[in-house]
Amino acid sequence: MVTSSPTPIDSSARSLPLAFLVGAVVGTMGGLIGLGGAEFRLPLLIGVFGFFALHAVILNKAMSLVVVATAIPARLMVMPLDQVGPHWYIVVNLLIGTFIGAWVGATWATKIASHTLYRVLGALLLFIAVLLAVTHLWATPSLDLVIGVQWAAGIVAGFVIGIVAALMGVAGGELLIPTLVLLYGIDIRTAGTLSLLVSLPTMLVAFARYSRDDSFGVLRRHPRFLIAMTLGSITGTFIGAVLAGVVPVSVIVPLLVALLVFSAWKVWNHKEPPTQAAQNSAPA
Numbered sequence: 001m002v003t004s005s006p007t008p009i010d011s012s013a014r015s016l017p018l019a020f021l022v023g024a025v026v027g028t029m030g031g032l033i034g035l036g037g038a039e040f041r042l043p044l045l046i047g048v049f050g051f052f053a054l055h056a057v058i059l060n061k062a063m064s065l066v067v068v069a070t071a072i073p074a075r076l077m078v079m080p081l082d083q084v085g086p087h088w089y090i091v092v093n094l095l096i097g098t099f100i101g102a103w104v105g106a107t108w109a110t111k112i113a114s115h116t117l118y119r120v121l122g123a124l125l126l127f128i129a130v131l132l133a134v135t136h137l138w139a140t141p142s143l144d145l146v147i148g149v150q151w152a153a154g155i156v157a158g159f160v161i162g163i164v165a166a167l168m169g170v171a172g173g174e175l176l177i178p179t180l181v182l183l184y185g186i187d188i189r190t191a192g193t194l195s196l197l198v199s200l201p202t203m204l205v206a207f208a209r210y211s212r213d214d215s216f217g218v219l220r221r222h223p224r225f226l227i228a229m230t231l232g233s234i235t236g237t238f239i240g241a242v243l244a245g246v247v248p249v250s251v252i253v254p255l256l257v258a259l260l261v262f263s264a265w266k267v268w269n270h271k272e273p274p275t276q277a278a279q280n281s282a283p284a
Contacts, residue, residue, distance in 0.1 A: 014049050016228040022048065023232025024239070027067075029259075031240015032252050033136060034177075034192055036071070037233060038064040038170035039128050040256070042121065043263035046270060049225075053117040053270075055218040057109055058210050060169030062219055063230045065203045068171050070234055072196050079193045090184050091197050093154035094161070094176070098202040101162020106209035109167050122268025124168055129260035135178045136253045142185035153183055158198075166206035171199040 022044055030037025038060050045056035076084075109117060145153060157179050165172035176195035180186040186194065210216050219226060 014222070014225050016224055019049070019225050019228040020232035020235075023063075023229035024236035025232075027233040027236020027238075028240040028243070029236075029252075029256060031237040031242075032244055032247055033132075033249065033256065034241075034244070035173050036064060036067045036171050036237060037240075038067070039125065039168065039174060039260065040263070041229075041233065042168055042170070043125065043267050046118075046121075047263075047266055051218070052215075053114055053121060053267075054109055054213075054215045057117075057121075057167065057169040058216060058218055059222070059226060059229075061166075061203060061207055061210065062169075062226060063233055064169060064171045065200070065207060066230050067233050067237060068196055068199050068203065071237070072200065075193050075196055079189065084190070084193055084197070087184075087186065087190065087194055090154070090180065090186070091194060093151055094158040094179070094198050095201060097155040097158020097160075098162035098165070098172070098198060099158075099205050101159040101164075102166045102202045102206040103162075103209050104159075105163035105166030106206040108163075110210070110213040110215065118267055118270045120167060122264045122266075122270075124164060125260050125264035125267060127164075128168075128174055129257045129264065131174060131178070132253065132260065133257045135174075136249055140178050140181045143182055144185075145183065150183060154179075157183065162202055162206075165199070165202060166209070171196075171203060173199060 023041070026037040026041045026044065028037075029040050041063065042056055042060045045051045045059055046053060049056075051059060112120070161172050161175045161179065164170075164175060173192075173195045176198055177188070177191045180191035180194055181188065
């Protein structure tokens, strides 16, 4: 088991107004392209606020869970359940894979050494950057698969998505939406709603696994920080949704991709003080 002590850091760096502001900015960036922004929040939790990798992932997961939980009722007001109902089998198909993947991903995150987790997170941030560019700057095709192959592909895709979402503490919408379009031919609007319905129970599985690790205590040690940044993220998500039609996708996506690439490089090369790194990797 990987255990770690809180990072000694100037308390002003974790001030509540700063946490709210950063959360709002991140939420706005994600909202501009229909995401919650957790992929942008993770490197900031590490680089700006000084949390260890696993602590940052757990905090990110907790915030993502709240953001998605608040987004679902709002989304269902726009797209009622009777419009989503016919696609219930897709949610079930993906959940079979995401449940297993989320548990496996969260288990890996709590077992691997801290410096390895930084490298994994850096690589995943780069992967998300590439995926973001491909799916938002080019049209996503849809595959015409027979039902058996489609179900098998859905379970495999869900497994991978569950692992990535658990490791990064994200909802997984940046992976789920293109998967829904590619495998099932779902339109973007419906895919956005279905992704939330898959994300919430998947995150609960990962959250349950993380709750069994000592590092889960970071939520108890920083409740006000968690609340402030979560409220900022929710506020920013709504702001981004309102501004979505103002900033062209051709402008915002390259900027966000560049930000993710830079964040990937920073997280990959993140260094902890030797004494803290030893504590962070010490077996329980």
